[in-house]
Amino acid sequence: MSAAASRLGGVLSPVLTPFGANGAPCVERFVRLCRSLLDQSVGLAIFGTNSEANSLSVNEKRALLDALLDAGLPPGRMMPGTGACALPDAIELTRHAVASGCAGVLMLPPFYYKGVGDEGLFRAFARVIDAVDDERLRIYLYHIPPVAQVGFSAALIERLLDAFPGTIAGVKDSSGDWSNTAMMLERFQPHGFDVFAGSETFLLRTLQAGGAGCITATGNVNARAIARLAREWRAADAALRQRELDAIRAIFQQFPMIPAMKAAIAWQSGDEAWANLRPPLVELDAAQRAKLQTELTAAGFEVVGAAGLARGAAH
Amino acid sequence: MSAAASRLGGVLSPVLTPFGANGAPCVERFVRLCRSLLDQSVGLAIFGTNSEANSLSVNEKRALLDALLDAGLPPGRMMPGTGACALPDAIELTRHAVASGCAGVLMLPPFYYKGVGDEGLFRAFARVIDAVDDERLRIYLYHIPPVAQVGFSAALIERLLDAFPGTIAGVKDSSGDWSNTAMMLERFQPHGFDVFAGSETFLLRTLQAGGAGCITATGNVNARAIARLAREWRAADAALRQRELDAIRAIFQQFPMIPAMKAAIAWQSGDEAWANLRPPLVELDAAQRAKLQTELTAAGFEVVGAAGLARGAAH
Numbered sequence: 001m002s003a004a005a006s007r008l009g010g011v012l013s014p015v016l017t018p019f020g021a022n023g024a025p026c027v028e029r030f031v032r033l034c035r036s037l038l039d040q041s042v043g044l045a046i047f048g049t050n051s052e053a054n055s056l057s058v059n060e061k062r063a064l065l066d067a068l069l070d071a072g073l074p075p076g077r078m079m080p081g082t083g084a085c086a087l088p089d090a091i092e093l094t095r096h097a098v099a100s101g102c103a104g105v106l107m108l109p110p111f112y113y114k115g116v117g118d119e120g121l122f123r124a125f126a127r128v129i130d131a132v133d134d135e136r137l138r139i140y141l142y143h144i145p146p147v148a149q150v151g152f153s154a155a156l157i158e159r160l161l162d163a164f165p166g167t168i169a170g171v172k173d174s175s176g177d178w179s180n181t182a183m184m185l186e187r188f189q190p191h192g193f194d195v196f197a198g199s200e201t202f203l204l205r206t207l208q209a210g211g212a213g214c215i216t217a218t219g220n221v222n223a224r225a226i227a228r229l230a231r232e233w234r235a236a237d238a239a240l241r242q243r244e245l246d247a248i249r250a251i252f253q254q255f256p257m258i259p260a261m262k263a264a265i266a267w268q269s270g271d272e273a274w275a276n277l278r279p280p281l282v283e284l285d286a287a288q289r290a291k292l293q294t295e296l297t298a299a300g301f302e303v304v305g306a307a308g309l310a311r312g313a314a315h
Numbered sequence: 316m317s318a319a320a321s322r323l324g325g326v327l328s329p330v331l332t333p334f335g336a337n338g339a340p341c342v343e344r345f346v347r348l349c350r351s352l353l354d355q356s357v358g359l360a361i362f363g364t365n366s367e368a369n370s371l372s373v374n375e376k377r378a379l380l381d382a383l384l385d386a387g388l389p390p391g392r393m394m395p396g397t398g399a400c401a402l403p404d405a406i407e408l409t410r411h412a413v414a415s416g417c418a419g420v421l422m423l424p425p426f427y428y429k430g431v432g433d434e435g436l437f438r439a440f441a442r443v444i445d446a447v448d449d450e451r452l453r454i455y456l457y458h459i460p461p462v463a464q465v466g467f468s469a470a471l472i473e474r475l476l477d478a479f480p481g482t483i484a485g486v487k488d489s490s491g492d493w494s495n496t497a498m499m500l501e502r503f504q505p506h507g508f509d510v511f512a513g514s515e516t517f518l519l520r521t522l523q524a525g526g527a528g529c530i531t532a533t534g535n536v537n538a539r540a541i542a543r544l545a546r547e548w549r550a551a552d553a554a555l556r557q558r559e560l561d562a563i564r565a566i567f568q569q570f571p572m573i574p575a576m577k578a579a580i581a582w583q584s585g586d587e588a589w590a591n592l593r594p595p596l597v598e599l600d601a602a603q604r605a606k607l608q609t610e611l612t613a614a615g616f617e618v619v620g621a622a623g624l625a626r627g628a629a630h
Contacts (some may be wrong), residue, residue: 023442054427057373057403085400087338087593088372110595111427112369114462120595126339127594147429149464150595156583279402279442280425280435280465 010230013219014048018156019276027067036305038222047081050217055278075101083108091131104138111148118156144174186207204242207233268306328534329363334591351620356542362396365532370593390416398423406446416493419453426463433471459489468539519557522548583621
């Protein structure tokens with residue numbers, strides 16, 4: 001929790017949230033997956049979109065974060081998602097993350113009202129920052145207009161950086177639009193604003209342009225290979241590695257991503273409970289699952305660390 | 316709280332939520348507005364979109380509902396919004412509303428994930444109904460795709476009605492699309508499913524087609540006239556009354572509606588705190604406010620009950 005804690009970089013993953021048969025988050029499986037990801041050099045962006053985090057209550061999220069800390073996992077490698085529609089929720093979870101020593105938080109804007117202006121979004125972030133009132137706070141802006149519908153304009157980022165230098169630490173750009181990521185890399189990365197691509201699709205390009213890395217759903221299943229490219233992006237075969245990552249991602253992207261990743265872990269770990277989702281998300285049907293397994297097998301793909309995720313595996 | 320409590324009907328309003336200078340909901344002003352609306356025959360759809368309800372935490376909403384009950388307001392005229400992205404939040408607030416004797420609840424679907432299917436939405440509602448497990452529960456589906464982006468298909472409504480007859484009690488259709496409201500009136504109203512138009516714009520047509528009434532934002536400011544049309548919709552001058560309501564609504568709709576209604580109340584009650592909003596919403600600027608006041612004055616419009624909302628007014 002030193003003020004000189006190193007900045008987050010490289011690859012992080014919005015960690016999947018396992019649910020038990022009773023519909024509650026399963027702490028044991030969650031801790032195991034988080035430890036496995038860390039072992040493969042992937043940081044913990046717990047409570048992201050792919051974590052079904054907006055389907056969790058604030059109390060459920062507090063309990064999951066506490067469980068990681070109790071298990072001895074390092075908060076310096078954590079960037080929990082703490083944004084919410086309601087400011088009191090965002091403030092409570094952000095405060096808890098900072099008090100827990102988390103290296104940063106990934107904040108969605110309030111996303112219920114559509115078409116809100118930069119002024120209102122600026123005030124929302126200012127309220128959180130004022131309320132948390134802690135110089136350790138590092139906010140990464142979570143820009144994901146395809147889902148949240150509400151996003152961050154360049155003008156808003158500039159205003160936030162001017163008003164809260166040091167606190168506004170970077171962005172996850174899940175716009176899916178490389179031109180937007182490139183704009184942020186050019187305009188804001190040189191000013192201490194770390195740009196993370198929203199998926200490994202843009203990992204190589206982001207690193208070549210001076211960016212910080214990526215925060216990617218498929219980090220949950222293809223952690224080692226993605227982390228390797230992040231480490232060795234200057235190598236001669238980097239473009240080939242990028243294409244290999246893209247090919248695996250393309251398999252998952254044929255399906256709803258969250259159910260597909262959970263199905264892959266359930267299949268390869270032999271622990272069927274991994275396939276559970278919380279409504280409104282639903283699991284893959286049998287045909288989808290068969291197709292996924294066939295294609296992953298043909299690609300020679302293994303969920304990294306799947307054996308360690310098996311029920312009752314030593315940890 | 317008798318099982319034979321009469322069904323909700325006529326006009327309800329998503330009650331505006333007043334905020335104090337500290338950003339917290341102002342209980343006293345809230346109780347006063349709710350009482351004023353009831354006095355004008357408008358029911359209390361507290362915690363709707365126009366209540367900034369998704370900007371409130373579950374605890375804030377529980378406290379506001381409790382304050383109304385403590386003040387002696389009748390739960391039989393309340394339809395609190397209890398939908399949320401996270402099922403535990405929806406369950407907690409719905410359970411509290413039912414235990415408090417509220418006549419119904421207005422439920423948004425979980426709205427973070429976009430493009431989810433009917434199966435997932437069905438499961439979400441089934442989980443709430445199973446968890447609340449109370450035969451007094453009456454759920455009104457809140458269909459507002461322009462904001463929530465996630466809505467209710469006819470097939471989903473049919474499935475919910477089949478699975479939970481009696482519990483699925485109706486809909487607020489804020490699609491803004493009369494053909495959708497007409498479809499619901501034709502297909503579902505005859506089966507004990509009460510269709511409320513999402514604004515007074517469609518009030519006369521809804522009542523003529525056998526619908527239950529409307530749940531409308533402008534009920535906050537134009538309560539008496541809207542309630543009168545709901546009562547006297549068979550009168551010879553009903554079409555004229557509808558046009559009068561439309562003309563007033565058109566003034567407010569030139570602006571962001573929530574700030575405009577709050578500005579009108581602040582202006583006419585003389586209690587400036589009414590203009591406060593919670594981020595990401597922002598108040599009208601001076602030019603907007605001047606234009607609003609000029610047009611309301613020209614229309615001879617008075618916020619109904621404004622005098623009773625003045626700071627320190629007897630109640």
